[in-house]
Structures are given as structure tokens and as C-alpha cells.
Amino acid sequence: MRIVVSNKTGVPIYQQIEDQIKAAILAGELQAGTLLPSIRQLAKDLQISVITTTRAYHDLEAAGFVNNVQGKGTYVLGQDSELLRETALRAVEKGLQEALDAAKLAHLSAEELHQMLDALISAGGKTDD
Known part of the structure; x- marks a missing residue:
């Protein structure tokens, strides 16, 4: 899994990390039981503060995506597909x-809104109908 952060997006870096890890979990790129990089290692790799990575991991744990095992690391939790769908629906x-x-x-x-949505879907934001 590759995480890319940018100061130019207007989205806080911890949120960028959370979003990318969530997306990887939801896409099946990160399976249940996968050990994530340590907080310190991720901070070093991304050249950001340990406080930022700690916030991202804490929020992921609070949302039920990962579990922190003291002294062992942070692991991806198995996801209930119906719960994931509800989470995605809330975000939409x-x-x-x-x-x-x-x-x-x-x-x-x-009508203008519908046209905009149709254009966005046509441009690549396709959904599985």
C-alpha cells in the first residue's frame, strides 16, 4: 500500500492518510489481519509528524477499521460488508x-444539478448500476 500526502489539497494530512487507508481496506487491498506500518515508520516515510500519524491511526481505530495491539502494532480489522455499505452511504x-x-x-x-452529476459520472465517476 502506498500513501501519498499533499499540503496543497486543503485536506488535513491526517485525513488524507485515513482516507487512503480506508479506501485500501474497502477495496480489499488491505485484508483483515494485515499489519500496518508503525506510527513512527509511517511518519518517517511520509516525512511528517508522529502526532499526525497518531491522529490518523486513532481515528481509524475509533471508526472500527483497525485495532491497535499495544507493543505489537496496528492491524486491519475484518469489515462487515453491510456496515461498510452504511458507512459509504453516509459519506455519499x-x-x-x-x-x-x-x-x-x-x-x-x-435540472442543472442532474446534468452536472450525469457529466461527472460520464467523465469517470461511474457507479456499478
Whole structure:
């Protein structure tokens, strides 16, 4: 698994780490029981603060994606597919609500929103219908 962080995205680095590890788990790239890099090793590899990697791992543990075993490391937890689907649905709903809020500010119609979504899907954000 390769993690890439950027200071230019506007997304906090700990969140970038969390998002990439979650995506790898959800995509099956990281299987249950996989040992993640240590907090210190990941910080060293990414040339970031240990505090940042600690925050990312703590949040991943709180969300049920990993388990920290004192003195042994942080391991990927097995995921319940229905729970994962619900988590993904909540994230989609949140993103759509943010888009709706922005659309209201821009005075976009429902038709314009539908056209934008269709264009985004056509451009590569395809879903499995």
C-alpha cells in the first residue's frame, strides 16, 4: 500500500492518510489481519509528524477499521460488508448535502444539478448500476 500526502489539497494530512487507508481496506487491498506500518515508520516515510500519524491511526481505530495491539502494532480489522455499505452511504449523503448547499448558493436548478452529476459520472465517476 502506498500513501501519498499533499499540503496543497486543503485536506488535513491526517485525513488524507485515513482516507487512503480506508479506501485500501474497502477495496480489499488491505485484508483483515494485515499489519500496518508503525506510527513512527509511517511518519518517517511520509516525512511528517508522529502526532499526525497518531491522529490518523486513532481515528481509524475509533471508526472500527483497525485495532491497535499495544507493543505489537496496528492491524486491519475484518469489515462487515453491510456496515461498510452504511458507512459509504453516509459519506455519499454528506457529500451530496454539501453539493446541494453549494448549489443553493449558486442558484442552480435541479435540472442543472442532474446534468452536472450525469457529466461527472460520464467523465469517470461511474457507479456499478
